[in-house]
Amino acid sequence: DAMVIQNPRYQVTQFGKPVTLSCSQTLNHNVMYWYQQKSSQAPKLLFHYYDKDFNNEADTPDNFQSRRPNTSFCFLDIRSPGLGDAAMYLCATSRGQRGGQETQYFGPGTRLLVL
Amino acid sequence: GDSVTQMEGPVTLSEEAFLTINCTYTATGYPSLFWYVQYPGEGLQLLLKATKADDKGSNKGFEATYRKETTSFHLEKGSVQVSDSAVYFCALDSGSARQLTFGSGTQLTVLP
Numbered sequence: 001d002a003m004v005i006q007n008p009r010y011q012v013t014q015f016g017k018p019v020t021l022s023c024s025q026t027l028n029h030n031v032m033y034w035y036q037q038k039s040s041q042a043p044k045l046l047f048h049y050y051d052k053d054f055n056n057e058a059d060t061p062d063n064f065q066s067r068r069p070n071t072s073f074c075f076l077d078i079r080s081p082g083l084g085d086a087a088m089y090l091c092a093t094s095r096g097q098r099g100g101q102e103t104q105y106f107g108p109g110t111r112l113l114v115l
Numbered sequence: 116g117d118s119v120t121q122m123e124g125p126v127t128l129s130e131e132a133f134l135t136i137n138c139t140y141t142a143t144g145y146p147s148l149f150w151y152v153q154y155p156g157e158g159l160q161l162l163l164k165a166t167k168a169d170d171k172g173s174n175k176g177f178e179a180t181y182r183k184e185t186t187s188f189h190l191e192k193g194s195v196q197v198s199d200s201a202v203y204f205c206a207l208d209s210g211s212a213r214q215l216t217f218g219s220g221t222q223l224t225v226l227p
Contacts, residue, residue: 041220042220043159088158101166102208106159106161107158108157
């Protein structure tokens with residue numbers, strides 16, 4: 001089945017220690033998104049890639065970076081995690097129709113714990 | 116800007132009860148509307164969607180009708196099961212910024 005895969009499902013890191021979360025997709029979608037979701041809240045968009053074009057949300061902290069080396073993979077790098085960065089991180093994809101309204105397909109998420 | 120207002124939770128029902136979760140929206144133009152479901156510890160799963168006025172989305176016994184005149188997309192199910200216990204998010208995409216606008220989510224608990 002075509003899908004969005006996130007690894008690992010659970011990640012523990014130390015305060016200030018860089019961490020990378022990964023996402024891959026077999027849907028061959030042009031757009032990949034990263035969301036942060038804190039407990040009992042709606043997901044908050046951090047940034048997205050349209051193909052190789054990176055689009056950062058205005059209020060995303062500089063501590064969060066992303067890389068998309070190819071169509072299938074996208075990474076979220078947190079350079080210096082703080083306690084406030086503990087959350088569920090969700091990856092999503094969409095086809096990338098120009099000007100269109102799209103359905104986003106989500107992965108299972110990675111829960112990040114910062115000690 | 117775009118916004119989605121969802122019924123406050125949590126909602127607790129007995130098995131086989133009727134479910135309604137209200138969702139209204141504000142958006143420019145004619146957005147696409149979605150319901151996503153999130154089971155504990157999991158990501159979001161698309162439950163159903165509608166892309167134009169009067170469309171009805173349906174899946175797994177859940178239904179929602181796109182009502183442009185009332186700017187609503189209420190989620191309904193005739194008979195809920197314990198396995199329906201989850202958080203439900205209403206969302207829209209107006210196509211203006213490649214971004215989903217989410218409601219705040221409604222926690223549903225179904226008791227046996």
